[in-house]
Structure formats: structure tokens, C-alpha cells
Amino acid sequence: MPDVVVETRDLCRSFGGGRRLLGGLKPLVRAVDGVSLRVERGRTLGIVGESGCGKSTLARMLVGLLEPSAGTIILDGKPVDERKRENRLDFHRKVQLVFQDPLSSLNPRKTVRQILEAPLQVLLGMSRAERAARVTELMRLVSLRPEFVDRYPHEFSGGQCQRIGIARALAAEPALIVLDEPVSALDVSIQAQVLRLLKDLQQRLGLTYVFISHDLAVVENICDRIAVMYFGKVVEEGSKADIFRRPAHDYTKLLLASVPVPGRRHSQR
Amino acid sequence: MTSLALDETGDAPPRSRPSAWNRLSRNALATFGLVLVVAIAAIAAAAPLLPLADPNATDVANRLQPVFSDGHWLGTDQLGRDILSRLIWGTRVSLAVGIAATLVATAIGALIGLVAAYYGRWTDTLLMRGIDMLMAFPYLLLALAIVAVLGPGLLNAMVAIALVNIPFFARAVRGATVSLVTREYVDAARLCGMSNPRIIAREIFPNVLPVIVITMSTTLGWMILETAGLSFLGLGAQPPQADLGSMLGDGRKLIVTAPHVATIPGLVILLLVIGTNLLGDGLRDVLDPRLKSGALARPMAVTAVDASAGRPAAGAPNAAEAPLLSVQGLETHFVMGRAVFRAVNGVSFDVAAGEAVGIVGESGSGKSVTALSLLGLVPTPPGRIVGGDIRFRGESLIGAPLSRLQDIRGNRIAYIFQDPLTTLNPLLTVGEQVTEAVRRHQNLDSGRARQWTLELFERVQIPRAKERLASYPHELSGGQRQRVGIAMALANDPDLIIADEPTTALDVTTQAQVLKLLDELRRERGAALIFITHDFGVVSELCDRILVMYAGRVVEEGPVEAVFADPRHPYTRRLMACVPILGEPERSIDAIPGLPPAVNRLPPGCAFAPRCPLVLDACRHGEIPLDRLGDGRAARCIRAQESDQESSDA
Numbered sequence: 001m002p003d004v005v006v007e008t009r010d011l012c013r014s015f016g017g018g019r020r021l022l023g024g025l026k027p028l029v030r031a032v033d034g035v036s037l038r039v040e041r042g043r044t045l046g047i048v049g050e051s052g053c054g055k056s057t058l059a060r061m062l063v064g065l066l067e068p069s070a071g072t073i074i075l076d077g078k079p080v081d082e083r084k085r086e087n088r089l090d091f092h093r094k095v096q097l098v099f100q101d102p103l104s105s106l107n108p109r110k111t112v113r114q115i116l117e118a119p120l121q122v123l124l125g126m127s128r129a130e131r132a133a134r135v136t137e138l139m140r141l142v143s144l145r146p147e148f149v150d151r152y153p154h155e156f157s158g159g160q161c162q163r164i165g166i167a168r169a170l171a172a173e174p175a176l177i178v179l180d181e182p183v184s185a186l187d188v189s190i191q192a193q194v195l196r197l198l199k200d201l202q203q204r205l206g207l208t209y210v211f212i213s214h215d216l217a218v219v220e221n222i223c224d225r226i227a228v229m230y231f232g233k234v235v236e237e238g239s240k241a242d243i244f245r246r247p248a249h250d251y252t253k254l255l256l257a258s259v260p261v262p263g264r265r266h267s268q269r
Numbered sequence: 270m271t272s273l274a275l276d277e278t279g280d281a282p283p284r285s286r287p288s289a290w291n292r293l294s295r296n297a298l299a300t301f302g303l304v305l306v307v308a309i310a311a312i313a314a315a316a317p318l319l320p321l322a323d324p325n326a327t328d329v330a331n332r333l334q335p336v337f338s339d340g341h342w343l344g345t346d347q348l349g350r351d352i353l354s355r356l357i358w359g360t361r362v363s364l365a366v367g368i369a370a371t372l373v374a375t376a377i378g379a380l381i382g383l384v385a386a387y388y389g390r391w392t393d394t395l396l397m398r399g400i401d402m403l404m405a406f407p408y409l410l411l412a413l414a415i416v417a418v419l420g421p422g423l424l425n426a427m428v429a430i431a432l433v434n435i436p437f438f439a440r441a442v443r444g445a446t447v448s449l450v451t452r453e454y455v456d457a458a459r460l461c462g463m464s465n466p467r468i469i470a471r472e473i474f475p476n477v478l479p480v481i482v483i484t485m486s487t488t489l490g491w492m493i494l495e496t497a498g499l500s501f502l503g504l505g506a507q508p509p510q511a512d513l514g515s516m517l518g519d520g521r522k523l524i525v526t527a528p529h530v531a532t533i534p535g536l537v538i539l540l541l542v543i544g545t546n547l548l549g550d551g552l553r554d555v556l557d558p559r560l561k562s563g564a565l566a567r568p569m570a571v572t573a574v575d576a577s578a579g580r581p582a583a584g585a586p587n588a589a590e591a592p593l594l595s596v597q598g599l600e601t602h603f604v605m606g607r608a609v610f611r612a613v614n615g616v617s618f619d620v621a622a623g624e625a626v627g628i629v630g631e632s633g634s635g636k637s638v639t640a641l642s643l644l645g646l647v648p649t650p651p652g653r654i655v656g657g658d659i660r661f662r663g664e665s666l667i668g669a670p671l672s673r674l675q676d677i678r679g680n681r682i683a684y685i686f687q688d689p690l691t692t693l694n695p696l697l698t699v700g701e702q703v704t705e706a707v708r709r710h711q712n713l714d715s716g717r718a719r720q721w722t723l724e725l726f727e728r729v730q731i732p733r734a735k736e737r738l739a740s741y742p743h744e745l746s747g748g749q750r751q752r753v754g755i756a757m758a759l760a761n762d763p764d765l766i767i768a769d770e771p772t773t774a775l776d777v778t779t780q781a782q783v784l785k786l787l788d789e790l791r792r793e794r795g796a797a798l799i800f801i802t803h804d805f806g807v808v809s810e811l812c813d814r815i816l817v818m819y820a821g822r823v824v825e826e827g828p829v830e831a832v833f834a835d836p837r838h839p840y841t842r843r844l845m846a847c848v849p850i851l852g853e854p855e856r857s858i859d860a861i862p863g864l865p866p867a868v869n870r871l872p873p874g875c876a877f878a879p880r881c882p883l884v885l886d887a888c889r890h891g892e893i894p895l896d897r898l899g900d901g902r903a904a905r906c907i908r909a910q911e912s913d914q915e916s917s918d919a
Contacts, residue, residue, distance in 0.1 A: 050776035051747075065456055089462045097460055105453035109475040122462040157864055168457065187631035188803060192847035193860035214777065221849035221858060240854060258781035259851045260806030263833035 004077075005176050005208045006062065006095070007038040011071035013057050031057040033232035034071070039176065044202070044209040046223030046240075048216060048255070054232040055212045059180040062210060063097040064088060076175065093123050096169035100181040102161035106153035112139075112164055113149045119171040138167040142197060159190035163197065170201070178210045183218060195222055216259050220244055228252050292555050299551020305544030309537070313361040322351035324358040325509040333527045346516075346530050347523060359511035360537060366427045366505070366512070367493035373431035374492075375485050378438025383477070385439070386446035387469050397443065400436045408433040412495070416504045423512070426505035430495045438484055445480040449473050479556040486549035490542040497538055513538050568648035572601070572641075574668045575655040591663035592619040593797050594643070594765060599657035601635075601642045604650070608869040612638040614821035615657070617895075620765065625791070625798040627812035627829065629805065631844075633865060635821040636801045640767050644678050645669075661765075680710040683758035685768040685787075689750040693742040699753045700726075700738030703760055710761045725756040729786060748779035755787055759794070766791060767799045772807065784810055805848055809833065814901070817841045820876035821868050823895065827902030837904035840877045875906070883908055 012035075017028040032054040039045045049055045060066040062073065064082055073080045075094055082088050096119075099105035106115055116135045120126045126134065139146040142163040153161055162182060169177050179198070183191040199222065201207055213219050219226060220240060227237040228251065236249040247253045293299055312319075322341075328349035336344045343352040385396040403411070415429035449455065450473070458472045493513075499505040500514025501521075508515070513534045520531025601613040613635045620626050628636045641647045643659055644666065659666045661682065666674065678684075686692045694702060703722045707713060713721065719738070726734035729752040742750055751771060758766050768787065772780040788811055791798050800811055808815055808829060815832050817825040817840065825838040836842040846859040863880040866872060872879060874889040881888065887907055896909045 050778065060456075063460060065459060085464075092460050092462050097456075099453045099457065101453060105457050107454040107458075107472055107476070110472075118458065118463065119461040159864070165457075168461075188847045189631060189844060189861040190864075192858045193862075195849070195858060196860050215849075216777070217849040217851040220851060220854045221856075244852065244854070254778055256851070258778045260781070260784070260804065260810045261851055262805035262809050262845065262848060263830070 003041040004038050005041050005075070006210075007036075007074040008062070009036050009072050009074065011035045011058070011061060011073065012069045013054075013061055013066060014069050030232050032061065032068075035229075035232075035234055037227055037234065037237070039208055039210060041175075041208050042202070042206050043224045044211050044222055046219040046226040047210065047212045047229060048214065048219050048226060049229035050214060050255075052231075053229040055229050056180055058229070059097065059178050059210070059212050062176075062178050063095050064091045065097070089123060092119075093172050094174050095176045095178065096172065096174040098162075098165050098169045098177060098179040098182045101185050102158050102165055103153060105165050106161055108153055111150050111152055112156075115153075115164065116149070116168055116171055119168060123172045134171070138171055141170065141201065142167045157190070158186055159193055162186060162190075162194055166194075166197065166201075170205075170207075176208045176210065178212070180212045181214070182211075184213065184215060191218070198222065216244075216255060228255070293551055296551045296554065298547050299554070302544045302547025302549075302551060305540060306548055309360060309541055309544065310364060312357060313364055316357045316361050319357065321354040321357060324350060324354040324511055326350060333523070333530070335527075336529050343533055344527075344529055346519060347527075352516075352530065352533060355511040355516060356513075356533060356537060359506075359513050359516050359534065360541070362423065362506060362510065362512040363493055363496055363500075363514065363538075364541070366423055366430075366496045367489060370427045370430040370434070370492045370496065371485055371489050373427070374434040374488075375438050375481060377431070378435040379442045379477070379481050381435070381439040382442025382444075383446050383469050383473065386443045387450055387465065387473065389450070393443075397439070400439050403433070404436045409498070412499060413502075413504070416499065421504045421507060423500075423506050423510070426496060426499040429499065430492055433495075434488065434492065437488065438481075441480060441484045442477055445477045446473060449476055483549075483553045483556055486552045487546070489549065490545035493545065494538070494542055513541075568650070571645040571649075571671045571674055572647040573649040573653045574645075575653060577656055591660060593622045593624075593662065594620040594799075595658075595660045596639075596643070597658045597660075599639065599642055599659060600655045601638050601647055601652060602655050603652050610867075610869045611821050611871060612652075612868055613642060614868070614871070616818075616821070616823055617657075618816055618823060618826065620797050620799060622764065623792075623795045623797055624814065625788075625800060625812045627808035627815045628799060628801045628818060629803065629808055629815060630818035631803060631865060633820075633868065634818040635868070636818050637769055639818070640684075640769055640799060640801055643767065644682060644684075645671075645674050646678075646684075676710070679706055679757075679763075680761045681763055682765045682767065683761070683763040685751075685754050685758045685766065685771045687770040688747070688774045689754040690742055690747075693750065693753065695742055698739050698741055699745065699750075700740075703753065703757050706757050706760045722756070722760070725760060726753075728759070728790065729753075729756045731756070746779075747775050748783060751775060751779075751783050752786070755783070755790070759790060759796075762794055763796055765797045765799065767801070769801045770803070771800075773802070773804075780807075787811070805833070805845060817844070820866055820871060822876065822905060824877065824906070825902075825904045826895075827898075827900070831900065831902060837898060837902065837909040838877075838906045839881045839883050839908075841904075843880075843882075 011032055012030065013032040015029045015031055016026045018026050035058060037045065047055050047058065057066065061068050067082060075091070080091055082091060113135055116138055117131045120131045120134055135149055136146045139149055144160060144163055153164070156164065183194050186194060195218065198209070202209065211219065211223055223240055225237070225239055226243045227234045228243065228249065229235070230251045236243065236247065236252050243252060244256065247256060328345070330349065331345055332347055332349040334341050334345040338344055341351050341353065343356065346352055346355070381396050381400065385393040411433050412429040415432060416425055419425040419428065455468060455472055458468045496505060496512070497514030497517065500512050501518040503518060506512040506515040516534040517531055517538070520534065523530050597617050599613055599616045600611070603610040603612055616635070616639050618626070628639065630636045638647060642654055654667060657667070661677065693699065700719070700722055703725060704715070704718045707718045707721055708715070723734055723738060726737060731737050731749060731752050737745070745753065754771065771787070772783050775783060784807065800808065802808060812829050815826065815829045816823050817838065819840050825832060825836065825841045832841065836845060843859065843861045847861060849858050850856060861880055866876050866879070872889070874891060875881070875893045878884045878888040885907065893905050893907060895903045895905045897903050898909060
């Protein structure tokens with residue numbers, strides 16, 4: 001029996017709905033519409049799809065930033081109930097998020113130390129000395145010099161900021177890290193550094209990832225299983241080899257055919 | 270598995286931007302305001318220490334002494350009190366009340382604004398509608414009513430003034446906070462388990478502080494004026510206490526017989542308010558992030574060109590044999606403070622008629638600035654073209670008059686930008702905008718221009734083209750907007766299309782459609798293409814020739830297939846090794862250690878040397894020339910000719 005870290009059952013989230021002041025219904029958008037997925041420990045699940053397919057909404061529900069309209073998230077075998085603050089803190093200890101935009105996910109008026117200490121202090125209740133030691137350890141883990149810990153985010157490059165974001169997610173030693181387009185704002189050479197780091201960390205620490213991206217080549221490179229989303233639904237899910245070599249759904253086929261490949265010309269002239 | 274080397278390149282860059290204090294002191298009016306306010310405040314604060322007469326001691330025998338009379342420099346008032354003493358003590362009171370009222374209004378207003386914006390929904394509705402109700406009363410009337418209820422007196426006047434100014438602060442702070450609440454770092458703070466009050470206090474408040482300071486500094490003068498107003502009406506300071514408003518009110522009746530009694534406090538109010546307002550405006554200019562980024566500096570319609578640039582090279586070919594576009598030694602710099610950013614650093618290339626050239630590089634490599642320099646579209650300030658020449662059909666475009674450039678822009682050379690949402694005018698329909706581009710360059714009446722626009726829309730496969738003419742940019746999807754961008758670029762049958770990352774903002778399926786369309790239409794009309802991108806896949810799809818840029822220079826060029834099959838510059842090779850390729854999941858992606866150099870501190874020799882695995886001593890000195898390798902290929906590397914570089918790498 002595989003060791004499942006997180007499982008979603010018929011997860012739904014809709015926006016809008018309800019009534020206007022003068023009668024009439026507001027339009028209802030089903031951003032995520034009945035998604036059931038499971039992620040095994042130490043593996044990476046890729047979620048691909050185009051803008052508006054609901055992948056970011058799914059990510060926000062998985063980390064507890066957004067409450068599902070329906071369905072359940074089962075974490076380590078227990079359904080998550082976010083209504084109590086204590087449960088929420090427990091949830092945040094187990095699941096963390098790495099954001100897309102490295103710079104806007106770091107508060108410009110806080111030093112790296114303050115940013116990294118926040119989860120240690122609030123989620124783990126560490127003492128000052130413990131926090132200092134852990135912050136140094138985290139900086140080393142993401143290959144940043146510990147001396148830079150008292151600098152502000154704008155003094156770092158985009159790739160370095162994303163490493164700080166990854167260090168913050170790692171801080172509380174979560175069971176699952178959700179990565180929402182973690183490399184799409186980065187240049188290719190920096191993107192490669194971050195992807196290497198993520199793979200390296202996964203091997204060393206046995207991390208579990210949900211990797212959300214629109215870039216199929218990146219997903220193919222880093223993920224074990226892949227779910228393809230289209231208009232809020234998972235249209236196809238399977239192992240990497242199945243999805244990329246033998247796509248079953250027409251939308252998956254279209255996606256794969258649309259990706260330009262270096263050194264290859266698709267269009268016949 | 271090799272672990273990543275520690276980042277060696279994280280040294281803090283030297284501050285090239287002048288500090289806030291420097292910028293404030295450079296603003297002459299703000300400095301004047303600051304000096305004025307500090308001088309007045311210092312004198313008022315020192316009142317107990319100064320050898321002043323008792324401000325409240327009456328001496329009816331010496332009433333209404335004129336200015337410069339013995340013992341009374343500024344004369345006396347109707348009760349014989351020393352005006353200088355009353356003025357200084359009065360200024361002290363007025364300043365204290367004004368500042369106190371500002372602080373109270375700021376504290377309450379900012380709190381309401383923060384809470385309303387952070388919690389949103391019904392909290393926001395409730396609080397802000399309350400604020401609206403407060404604003405619905407004429408504020409002087411409201412202040413009068415408050416004083417009427419609480420009774421006259423300085424403290425009550427201060428309360429009244431603070432209260433009526435709360436809405437102003439609440440709205441300003443709410444506006445600033447609303448845009449911060451959706452920032453990702455607020456989400457990150459939630460994920461760190463922080464409670465809502467803590468997020469407001471620790472994460473959001475420091476970021477709205479500049480807005481609060483700006484609002485305070487621009488309102489302080491107003492508050493002092495209002496305090497004076499209430500005292501003038503007899504509702505503030507009560508006799509015998511002096512403040513500027515009550516002194517003005519007392520002197521009002523004597524304006525004919527003893528004008529100095531009213532004029533002097535009036536002048537002090539004037540100076541104080543002018544001082545605070547000038548200082549406030551100066552502080553706003555310094556602190557407002559939108560102004561800081563240079564929104565006030567209006568760029569000129571054409572990039573400034575230094576005299577050294579644009580001199581025709583010896584033996585320039587005549588127009589008949591010249592390539593369509595020839596760029597020679599182009600240098601475009603950005604001057605910010607004392608730092609010079611060499612964004613484009615001696616770029617040369619030709620584009621033949623009908624040819625598609627891809628320019629590839631990472632951000633900051635100078636690819637976009639190169640493209641914008643061609644028609645003088647780099648904003649000045651801070652950009653300047655300091656060297657080189659650009660020839661289009663043999664005609665030099667550098668230093669060409671604006672009218673000539675405008676005839677070429679959008680006509681012979683057309684641009685397609687990354688996201689048309691930011692380049693299309695949101696207030697005009699897309700049909701109007703394309704028609705305008707047509708009529709600027711072609712002598713067509715409006716009916717025929719519209720007809721041509723419709724044809725263009727059909728050519729770029731916009732569904733229901735006729736209806737779409739009347740759509741506004743925001744009503745179209747990203748892919749449709751980019752089709753409009755292409756239609757506009759094609760409007761005047763250009764000889765050269767410059768496309769700057771036109772599909773980066775699009776989904777991959779839309780990107781495939783748009784690229785196919787662009788390629789077909791370009792070939793159909795024989796237009797040349799300069800395609801700027803960071804995506805090797807897109808270049809392969811579209812281009813004949815490729816230029817790879819790094820730190821403002823072309824480091825490699827050649828036919829696309831040849832460069833991909835056998836890159837000769839180590840940067841090209843390492844960059845290609847970074848890219849995951851679809852269908853090759855087992856390919857290990859190799860990161861390039863370190864970061865690209867800052868273009869204001871370029872190392873001597875090869876800019877890639879610090880990151881290069883094949884580096885030699887010779888790489889770090891002098892100018893590395895572009896080595897012509899034959900078959901149209903070139904690489905700016907002293908080891909470009911070595912065969913089998915990879916084995917020496919291992």
C-alpha cells in the first residue's frame with residue numbers, strides 16, 4: 001500500500017454566485033470542479049494546464065489559503081478541518097507553498113532573517129537561539145551565504161529571492177510543498193539552478209512536491225506523475241511516461257503538439 | 270550528485286541611486302519649506318527660554334504701540350500686550366494643536382483604513398460607509414457642531430479638527446492597503462501561521478507607512494489653518510491665551526486704525542502653511558514610489574544621440590547593395606546618477622530582405638534595448654545612444670530628424686510588443702487604433718481605411734472580425750489582442766517587423782497559433798523579421814539566423830540549425846544545457862553557476878569569463894573579438910575554433 005501524503009476527494013471551488021441587490025443571479029464560475037488526486041511520499045505530482053484552468057486555485061486550496069466549496073482534503077490519512085485556528089496551524093506545519101513571483105512573495109521591508117524566522121516562531125515556537133541556528137541551516141540548504149541573512153529582498157537577484165522563498169517553505173519541515181509556477185518568472189539559466197536545487201533537496205530530505213506549471217518541458221523534467229487540467233477538471237492523469245508518450249486525451253495531445261522544441265521545426269513549408 | 274556551489278555573486282551593489290535625503294535637499298523649494306518650518310518651530314519651542322515679555326500682561330497705557338516702538342519690537346495690541354511675545358507663544362499653541370490633531374487623525378484614520386482594507390467585505394462596507402457619512406457634512410459645519418456640543422476651548426477644537434480629517438486619512442490608507450492585501454507576501458505570512466492583527470501590524474503597516482507620512486505632511490498645513498480658523502471664530506483658544514487664529518480675530522476690528530495687530534499673525538500663518546506645504550510636496554516626491562521610478566521624467570519622443578554616434582563608416586555601401594538593415598557597433602547606455610549601465614555594448618548585425626533573425630538572451634542581455642534603439646524608442650532620460658550606426662536601406666537612422674523616424678515607425682519598420690494590453694490604448698476601440706495606424710502612413714479616406722482594417726483583421730484570423738473592430742482591448746483575450754498587434758504591424762506592409770517576446774504572455778496552444786500566423790503572413794509579404802525571445806524552441810520554429818546576446822554583446826551568431834547542432838561559444842552551450850527539452854526527460858539540466866554581470870560593472874575581457882568552464886587567463890584581458898568562423902557563423906570566444914571543447918571541459 002503506497003504511502004499517501006495528501007489526497008483530495010471531489011475538491012470543488014466556485015467563485016461568484018449569489019444574488020444581486022436587485023434580484024438576478026450573479027454568474028457562477030467553477031474554478032475547480034471535482035478534482036480527486038493523491039500524492040505519494042517522496043514523489044512529485046505535476047499539474048499542468050493553461051491560464052484559467054484552475055491550477056492556482058487548486059494550489060491555494062491545497063495549502064489552506066482558500067476554503068473548498070465542496071470536497072475534502074485528506075492529509076496523512078486525516079480529513080482537514082480548517083475552522084479552528086489550532087487545526088489551521090497544524091495544517092500550515094504540514095503543507096507549505098512556494099510562490100510564482102519571488103520578489104512579491106517577500107516583504108520588501110523585512111530582512112531575510114525576519115522572513116525566515118516567522119514560520120519558526122509562530123508555527124514551531126522556537127526560541128531565539130534555536131531560530132538563529134535554523135536560519136543559518138536553511139540558508140546553507142538553499143545555497144545562499146548565511147552572512148546575507150540581514151539583507152533586504154531587493155538586494156538579491158530573482159533566483160536568489162526564489163531560494164529564500166523555498167527556504168521559508170522548508171522552515172517548518174512540512175510533509176508537502178506545493179510549488180505554484182516556481183520557475184516561470186526566472187531566466188532559463190536561473191531556472192535550471194532552481195530546478196537542480198529542488199531535485200537535490202527532494203533527494204536529501206525526502207520531500208514531497210506538487211509542482212504546478214504551464215511549461216510541459218519543465219514538468220516532464222521534474223515530475224513523476226502528471227495531471228492535466230482543463231476548465232477546472234483533471235482530464236488526464238498518469239505516470240510521466242504515459243502522459244508524454246501515449247497521451248489519451250485530445251487536449252493533452254494538443255498541448256504537447258504546441259510546444260516549440262529547440263532545434264526542431266514543426267511546420268512544414 | 271554535485272551540490273550547488275555557494276552563491277559567490279551576492280555582493281551588495283554600490284548604491285547608485287541617491288538617498289532620499291539627497292533627493293530632498295536637491296529640491297530647492299522643499300529645502301526652503303524645511304528651513305522655514307524648522308526655524309519657526311525652533312523659535313516657538315524655545316519660547317520659555319527667550320527673554321520675552323509676559324504674553325498675557327496687559328498695559329492699557331501702552332496700547333496699540335506701532336512696530337519697532339521702544340521695548341516692543343512688533344508693537345502692542347489693544348490691551349497693551351507685547352505682540353512679539355504673544356506671537357511666539359501663539360505660534361507654539363497653533364503648532365501644537367495642528368500637530369496633535371494631525372497625529373490623532375492619522376492614528377484613527379490609518380487604523381480604520383487598514384482594518385477596512387484588510388478584512389474587506391462587510392467590515393469594509395460598514396467602516397467606509399460610516400466615513401462617507403462623515404464626509405457628507407460640510408466639514409466646517411461639522412467642526413462647529415462638535416465645538417458647539419463640547420463647548421469652546423483649544424482641546425475641543427483639536428478634537429473637532431482631528432475628527433473631520435479622519436475620512437481623509439482613512440481613504441488614503443485604505444486605498445494604499447487594498448493593493449497590498451493581495452500581495453503574495455501577505456499570503457506567505459498567513460501560511461506562517463500569523464494572526465490577522467499581527468499581519469496588519471508587521472507585514473502591511475510598514476509598507477503603507479510612506480503613504481501615511483505623505484498624507485500627514487501634506488495635511489499639516491491645512492490642520493494649522495483650520496485651528497486658526499476655529500480660534501478666529503472664537504471657538505478655539507480662549508482669552509487671554511494667544512494663538513495665531515485668536516490674535517487674527519482680535520486684530521480684525523482694528524484693521525483700519527492699527528493694521529499691524531492683525532497683519533503680523535496673518536503673515537506668520539502664511540509662512541507656516543507655505544513652509545509645511547512645500548515640505549510636504551517635497552516629501553511626497555521623495556517617498557512616492559510612482560514618482561521615484563521616474564514617472565515625472567517625461568521621456569523625449571526620440572532617444573538622445575551623442576555626437577560621436579552615427580558617423581557614416583568609411584566606404585559605406587550605396588543603397589542599392591546595402592542590406593535591408595545594417596547595425597554597426599551600436600552602443601546604448603543608461604545613465605542613472607553616477608552609474609552608467611552599458612545595456613548595448615557594440616552590437617553589429619545585418620538583416621537581409623525577407624530574412625528572419627532571432628535575438629536570444631536572458632533578461633538584461635540587451636536584446637530589447639537593441640530593438641528599441643533601431644528607431645530611437647529607448648526612453649531619454651535615462652537612455653542615450655552613444656556610438657555606432659544604424660542604416661536602413663543605406664539611410665542612417667541615428668540622428669535622423671524625428672519627423673523622418675515617425676515616417677518609418679509603424680510604416681517601413683513595425684513593432685509587435687509583448688503584451689498588447691499595455692501598448693493598445695484602453696479608451697479607443699481596436700478598429701480605431703488600427704485604422705489610425707493605416708491613415709497615418711497611407712493616403713486613404715476613413716471608409717477605405719476601415720475597409721482595409723477589416724481585411725487585416727480577417728487576415729490575422731480574428732473570428733467575427735467585423736464585430737471585433739468595435740471592441741475595446743480589454744474585451745479581447747490575450748491571443749486575440751496579439752492578433753490585433755500583428756494586424757497593426759502589418760497595416761502598412763512593412764519591410765521589417767520587430768517582434769519583442771510577442772508570445773511570452775500567451776498560453777502554449779495560443780502561442781503555437783500566433784507563431785504560425787506571424788510566420789505565414791511575413792512570408793506572404795516578404796517582410797524581414799527580428800524576433801526577440803528567451804525561448805530556444807520558438808527561435809527554431811521561426812528563424813533563419815540567430816544572434817545570442819550576453820551582457821550587451823552578441824556572443825554568437827549563425828544559421829539556427831548550425832548553432833543548435835554545434836554551438837561555438839561556451840555561453841550558448843551552457844544556456845542550451847539549461848533548457849529542459851520536451852521528450853527528453855532523462856536529459857540532465859546543467860545550471861550555469863553564478864549570475865550575469867551587472868552592466869554598470871562589466872569585467873574586462875569576456876563578460877562570461879567568471880562563469881565559464883573553459884576560461885583561460887587571456888579571457889580576462891582586453892577586447893575579445895567576434896571570431897568569424899565561416900558559413901556565416903561567428904563567436905566572441907578565443908577558443909571558438911578549438912574542436913571538441915566538451916572533452917576539455919570534462
